[in-house]
Amino acid sequence: MKKIVALFSIMFLGLVLAACQTTQGTIVIGANIYTYGDNFMNGVVRPELVRYAAQKGVTLNIVDSENDQAKLNDQVDNFISQGVDVLAINLVDPAAAGTIINKAKAAGIPLILFNKEATVAGVMNTYDKVWYVGTDSAEAGVIQGQMMLADWQANPSWDKNGDGKVQYVLLKGESGHPDAEARTRESVKAFTDAGIVMERLGLQDSNTWNTAEAQNTMQSWITSFGNQIELVISNNDGMAFGAVTAMKSASKVYPIYGVDALAQALQMIGVDELNGTVLNDGVNQARATIDLAINAAQGKPVTEGTSWVLRTDGTKAVRVAYVAVTKQNYQSFQ
Ligand code: GAL
Ligand code: CA
Numbered sequence: 245m246k247k248i249v250a251l252f253s254i255m256f257l258g259l260v261l262a263a264c265q266t267t268q269g270t271i272v273i274g275a276n277i278y279t280y281g282d283n284f285m286n287g288v289v290r291p292e293l294v295r296y297a298a299q300k301g302v303t304l305n306i307v308d309s310e311n312d313q314a315k316l317n318d319q320v321d322n323f324i325s326q327g328v329d330v331l332a333i334n335l336v337d338p339a340a341a342g343t344i345i346n347k348a349k350a351a352g353i354p355l356i357l358f359n360k361e362a363t364v365a366g367v368m369n370t371y372d373k374v375w376y377v378g379t380d381s382a383e384a385g386v387i388q389g390q391m392m393l394a395d396w397q398a399n400p401s402w403d404k405n406g407d408g409k410v411q412y413v414l415l416k417g418e419s420g421h422p423d424a425e426a427r428t429r430e431s432v433k434a435f436t437d438a439g440i441v442m443e444r445l446g447l448q449d450s451n452t453w454n455t456a457e458a459q460n461t462m463q464s465w466i467t468s469f470g471n472q473i474e475l476v477i478s479n480n481d482g483m484a485f486g487a488v489t490a491m492k493s494a495s496k497v498y499p500i501y502g503v504d505a506l507a508q509a510l511q512m513i514g515v516d517e518l519n520g521t522v523l524n525d526g527v528n529q530a531r532a533t534i535d536l537a538i539n540a541a542q543g544k545p546v547t548e549g550t551s552w553v554l555r556t557d558g559t560k561a562v563r564v565a566y567v568a569v570t571k572q573n574y575q576s577f578q
Contacts, residue, residue, distance in 0.1 A: 273541070284453075296534045317340075320333065354373040363422060368558070375560045379566060381422040383565070384427050390568070396440070410442050410475050413445050415487060446461070446468070462491065476498045480502055481505070521569045
């Protein structure tokens with residue numbers, strides 16, 4: 245009898261242990277941020293990744309890739325040799341998705357890419373265990389464009405030279421980044437679709453989303469164009485902050501719009517230093533990334549038990565919606 249009890253105890257223990265291996269408590273996520281120097285990724289997305297992973301009871305190992313794709317490649321190799329259960333990767337170079345996908349595939353580890361969408365066509369379909377969490381890049385530009393158009397139409401005095409056209413400068417951000425490319429296209433398109441001619445005085449096509457660089461660029465635009473500038477379009481808030489600093493030190497005021505809805509941007513809308521922004525919902529992007537990672541690590545359908553919706557258009561993407569933020573509603577985002 246004792247033997248039988250002992251045998252059953254051992255069998256039971258075995259079952260419990262087997263069950264434990266698939267519970268969330270044992271899951272280790274290997275993650276990165278492309279650079280801790282990015283306002284939005286470091287200030288909004290990273291803290292929520294950390295907080296939400298802890299809430300879910302999973303282990304998150306997160307590293308800074310210092311804007312260096314080669315460094316990220318090494319970090320992914322390290323995660324794989326450490327035996328992480330799943331990877332959550334913020335590409336440095338969106339064109340390098342294939343390199344990371346191949347590494348994950350060779351190791352048989354599921355991979356969630358987030359924030360920087362792969363730019364190489366078809367690459368998401370080279371591995372059945374890779375997904376993307378981000379936004380619909382074009383949407384931010386569409387919303388920002390509509391907001392600017394409405395304000396332009398409501399303020400005839402903004403057309404300083406009275407020629408009916410908009411003389412503008414545009415801070416683009418990281419060249420080749422799907423968000424930078426789509427925002428640049430769509431914001432301007434809102435005006436041209438409404439029959440308004442857009443005349444571009446300056447375009448900053450750089451390698452970063454950086455505040456200091458945008459400040460320098462804005463300074464030189466002010467020197468070159470002065471009162472000709474009727475509108476400043478910035479593809480993110482971080483660059484708009486730099487532009488506003490340049491405007492203040494030159495005692496210039498131009499209508500200016502950003503994207504992201506960072507806390508500082510909301511404050512600036514409150515004191516009329518920024519005309520509007522677009523909420524880039526990093527909190528929900530972080531949560532979706534962790535939720536998908538946990539499911540993927542357990543071999544479950546990635547959106548199971550969540551409210552995230554996976555696009556069925558071949559992009560294998562969860563896309564979190566953008567929201568317009570103006571003087572009318574900014575307080576509800578603070
Ligand atoms: C964008 C965001 C930018 C920057 C970029 C990094 O979505 O608007 O501010 O953080 O991601 O990939
Ligand atoms: Ca004009």
